[in-house]
Amino acid sequence: MFIDPIATLQDDNLLTNITMHNYKALILDVDGTIVGNDYIISPKVKEAILSVKNKILVSLCSGRVFESVHQYVNQLELTSLQITDGGGEIFDPVRHIPVYQKIIKTAIAKKIINDIKINNLHFVVSNH
Secondary structure: OOOOHHHHHHOOOHHHHHHHOOOOEEEEEOEOOOEOOOOOEOHHHHHHHHHHOOOOEEEEEOOOOHHHHHHHHHHOOOOOOEEEHHHOEEEEOOOOEEEEEOOOOHHHHHHHHHHHHHOOOOOOOOOO
8 A cells, every 4th residue: 555655754643554554664765755855854754764663664765876875774773675776776774785786787888878978868877
């Protein structure tokens, strides 16, 4: 069942609602969900997440690379697997290792970059 993370995190009865519905995990986007334009987790959102992280799995899911998400994982004291790179990597924050990575082969990446350049498109490449 899908729940609206913004409404849920602002709900004062978050733990009660999660327990009542037997949720197994809370998976949250970073930008625009747990952090605003200031890139800071509000005290209310942090409190809500901390109140449930020992009851259900809490993971962040982001298009960002793990290094960029890691600060939020630490602030929220999360120990469950984290989804980064738009789903291209699943990272274990306790052991500090990726447990899954889907990497585009170099030849395919070069073709994509060439096609982007030919079409004069803006792009960003992450290589790690």
